[in-house]
Amino acid sequence: MRDDETGSWWQQITGKAIFGPLKGQQLGSVLSDELTFGLWKRESPAGQVLAPVAKYQNEYESDWEPKVAKLPVVINFPGTPLQSRDVLIGMEISGASRAYPMSAVLAQSPIQDQFGGTPILLVVGPDGKSVRAFVSRLDGQDIELFRESGSTWALVDSTFGSEWNFQGCATAGSAQGKCLEPLPALKDYWFDWRNYHPDTSVYRH
Secondary structure, eight states, rough: OOOTTTTEOOOOOTOEEETTTTTTTOOOOOOOOOOOHHHHHHHOOOOOOOOOGGGGGSSSOOSSSHHHHSOSSOOOOOOOSOEEHHHHEEEETEEEEEEEEEHHHHHHSEEEEEETTTOOOOOOOOTSOOOOEEEOEEETTHHHHEEEEEOOOOETTTTTTTTOOOOSSSEESSTOOBBEEEEEOOOEEEEHHHHHHOOOEOOOO
């Protein structure tokens, strides 16, 4: 990425300036979601959609991922736990980084983990595709969440006995109205994540 103000170049994944007057400067990360449209619309019924510019409509790529998957990657890490184009959820906490293979996240949700001194909750949404991450701690107490028996999706915790939704908020029980702290999580390819996080660990169940 290049900024208009100084002409500095910024690395897309790390947010760090790698060339120009601001070289070495670091952009801060912000929370963002990658959701299916159906789930987003249910959560934000009054939300607005950024539409394509009509005169450039035909230039937009409608299904680029299958094409990209056939191309060689720019860098390889043979002998590492994952294949180059394995999709993962990458997280950084207190200087530590960890890769959660998407296959494991989808199969095991909710995932409870701990790294960087922080209890982690990774959960797949009701659409079976969207993923969010939270600090699984409430009122200074680490909590563990499970898929509620007999429920189509809701989670329940073993400490307060409360039900939780995909927004990380308790909807019933003694914790009702309280929400878990969300965590930034990046969906990425292994070769890219590993390149910029050489000391990353990989989640294993």
